[in-house]
Amino acid sequence: MYLHSVAAYLPAAIIDNAHFTRLNGLADEWIIERTGIRERRKAAPGENSNTMAIAATDAVLAQAPAFAADSIDLIVVGTYTPHDTIFTAAHAVQRHLGINEIPTVSISSACSSLLNAVEIVEGYFAMNKARRALVVVSEHNTAYNNEEDTIAGHLWGDGAAALLISKDRMSPADLLIREVVTGGAAPVSKADEAVTLKPVERGIVMPFGRDVFQQACTYMARVTQTLLDKHHIPNQELTYLIPHQANLRISLNVAKQLGLAPERAVSNIERLGNTGCAGAAIALAEVWDTIKAGNKVIVTVFGGGYSYGAMLLERN
Known part of the structure; x- marks a missing residue:
């Protein structure tokens, strides 16, 4: 299975930390120290998860x-x-492309959805039910976020990314998807309440950020090390670690546990905030052109509900 291309879409509007200083008194330095975030993108009126998914599809x-x-x-x-739980983003993309009568699936496993989507593709390919797949991850966090929430209201940004995946190699520049591993740790600690979004009640809330931090650091480092060990790859041979873009301190902690220099951990959270399941895919798009022959990349994710995973990519 090969990754042929990846591209991102970002809304034009930039919301800096000063917005939250004016809104609820959170200092720029306080936000940066705790999250690494300096600014984030916000979808314009008329934009939503569907339109951003379509824009990322067109880009890729x-x-x-x-x-x-x-x-x-x-x-x-x-x-x-x-944007719509019935006419989903997947249906919107299919309608936009005008491709009829093909499998069209929308999923949600919190911020781990990217890798679960790739696993779904892997399954269809294994059963010979598909050969060329489009995976899109799109988040409209600001539609659900309460900006006046001083605990988590300043974390969220909007964006989308799209990946083209083929069963057979199409180009020498394709990245081999060597393996995808995912899991769920919902029985662990406060997985049921640490991050929630209940549309009929209220928006995104994160009352147990410290628990999220601890579990994310544990599971992303663990699953990455497992993948490296299984494929007999010394940690220092990893060109890039692309972690879920939730918190810069989490990314640096995971890199440290793996013995990687901080610059090996690709980060866009400073500019984009937490873009949910789109964040790691956007980061991959940002470094795509710098990945050379022989380079190895691991994308690792962790989401609310304490789902997690890692994907090993190699350009050979």
Whole structure:
């Protein structure tokens, strides 16, 4: 299974920390120290998870002419911030592309949805039910966020990314997806209440951020090390670690546990905030052109509900 291309879409509006200083008195330095976030993107009126998913799809197809849109035979879209829970983002992308009668799936496993979506593709490929897939991850956090929440209201940003995945290699530049591993740790600690979004009650809340921090550091480091060990890859041979973009301190902690220099951990949270399941895919798009032959990359994720995973990529 090969990753042919990845591209991102980001809304134009930039919300800096000064906005939250004016709104609820949170100092710029306080936000940066605890999260690493300096600014984040906010969807414009009329934008939503569906429109951003479509924009990311157009972006990835534009940069990959060999991957014709009409050759796509599977669409999987991940989001926990849906615009419509019935006509989902996956349906919106399919309608936009005009490709009829193919498997079209929307999923939500919190911020781990990216890797679960890739696993779904892997399953369809293994059963010979598809050969070329489009995976999209899109989050409209600001539609659900309460900016006046001084605990978590300043964390969230909007954005989307799209990946083109094929069963067979299409180009020498394709990244081999060597393995994807995912799991769920919902029985652990405060997984049921640490981060929640109950649309019929209120928006995104995070009353147990410290527990999220501890479990994210534990599980992302553990699953990454497991993948490295299984494939007999010394940690120092890892070109990039792309962690879920939740908190800069989490990313640096995971890199430290793995014995990696801080610059090996790709980060966009300073500029984009927490973009949910789209964050790691956006980060991969940002370093895509710097990945050289022989380079190895691990994307590792952790989400509310304490789902987690890692994906090993290699350009060979």
